[in-house]
Amino acid sequence: MTTTLHSDAAQAEAYRELRRELDAATTDARSAILTERAKETRRSIVRMIDAAKQGHIGGDLSVTDILTTLFNAVLRLDPADPTWADRDRFVLSKGHCAAALYSTLAHCGYFPASELATFMEPLSALNGHPNRTKVPGVETNTGPLGHGLPVAVGAAVGAKLTGADNRVFVVLGDGEMQEGSNWEALMSAAHFELDNLTVVVDRNRLQQGARTEETSSLDPLDDKLAAFGLEVRVIDGHDYGQLFDAFGPSTTGKPVGVIANTIKGKGVSFIEDRVEWHHKVPNAEQVAIALEELA
Numbered sequence: 486m487t488t489t490l491h492s493d494a495a496q497a498e499a500y501r502e503l504r505r506e507l508d509a510a511t512t513d514a515r516s517a518i519l520t521e522r523a524k525e526t527r528r529s530i531v532r533m534i535d536a537a538k539q540g541h542i543g544g545d546l547s548v549t550d551i552l553t554t555l556f557n558a559v560l561r562l563d564p565a566d567p568t569w570a571d572r573d574r575f576v577l578s579k580g581h582c583a584a585a586l587y588s589t590l591a592h593c594g595y596f597p598a599s600e601l602a603t604f605m606e607p608l609s610a611l612n613g614h615p616n617r618t619k620v621p622g623v624e625t626n627t628g629p630l631g632h633g634l635p636v637a638v639g640a641a642v643g644a645k646l647t648g649a650d651n652r653v654f655v656v657l658g659d660g661e662m663q664e665g666s667n668w669e670a671l672m673s674a675a676h677f678e679l680d681n682l683t684v685v686v687d688r689n690r691l692q693q694g695a696r697t698e699e700t701s702s703l704d705p706l707d708d709k710l711a712a713f714g715l716e717v718r719v720i721d722g723h724d725y726g727q728l729f730d731a732f733g734p735s736t737t738g739k740p741v742g743v744i745a746n747t748i749k750g751k752g753v754s755f756i757e758d759r760v761e762w763h764h765k766v767p768n769a770e771q772v773a774i775a776l777e778e779l780a
């Protein structure tokens with residue numbers, strides 16, 4: 486285990502090649518490649534949580550296709566140079582899903598995939614929530630819900646002030662949208678006309694312990710985001726074609742709000758849409774079944 490992580494040169498080069506292939510691919514070919522990348526990421530998530538005996542497996546598996554599409558086909562980035570000034574900024578506001586982010590970053594070459602096995606061990610850089618000083622590719626610390634979007638708004642304002650053309654993406658949980666700080670941040674995003682900001686809600690309709698609509702209803706979320714001044718796109722958050730299109734630039738000069746309808750636990754039959762799997766840990770037999778389903 487290393488407490489300071491550095492990019493994996495071979496993996497970063499493989500990523501560059503894959504990126505060239507994806508950039509030139511047809512929609513179908515791109516979807517086929519992303520399907521394989523996402524399966525690899527989901528398998529890593531299951532192994533990490535099995536080894537650590539902790540983690541947030543349901544939300545990790547729901548957000549995987551969003552992260553896979555962003556990091557492999559959308560974001561302007563260089564895993565060998567994580568602080569490259571012209572990079573797009575990405576914030577995982579639902580920071581409890583760190584395993585999904587770490588797995589995505591490692592497969593892009595931000596750090597060696599072998600480090601994933603240290604998830605949540607004492608002294609590991611890979612804490613239960615992402616830390617920007619420890620993990621290359623993490624832009625800001627997250628974990629307390631409702632903090633990532635305000636930070637992302639600040640980054641988007643900063644880009645506007647300096648005239649930089651990079652974009653800022655932030656992913657939130659739908660339960661997380663119950664935090665008032667997010668709505669203040671959305672008002673600022675509209676006020677400052679942040680067309681460089683894309684706010685993605687992982688709309689899996691479950692939160693910790695209950696369905697989101699039973700806890701504090703969010704519907705109609707599309708109308709609410711539109712009323713707060715966003716250009717709203719509602720998509721299937723497991724469809725790579727729809728994800729790719731939804732992550733395209735603003736067409737109205739407004740910040741973009743993507744409601745990505747997803748299934749919590751996506752890809753593993755006995756976890757899908759089951760509230761108890763917010764942070765339950767699979768036993769050995771369940772791990773074997775999960776890895777088989779994700780093969």
Ligand SMILES: Cc1ncc(C[n+]2csc(CCOP(=O)(O)OP(=O)(O)O)c2C)c(N)n1
Pocket residue numbers: 541543544545547579581628629630631657658659660661662687689691692693749
């Ligand atoms: C401010 C704050 N309150 C409570 C928690 C504990 N917590 C972690 S995850 C979670 C539920 C989040 O639900 P959602 O945003 O829908 O995430 P997902 O279902 O995608 O995992 C809660 C309450 C927290 N991390 N931060």
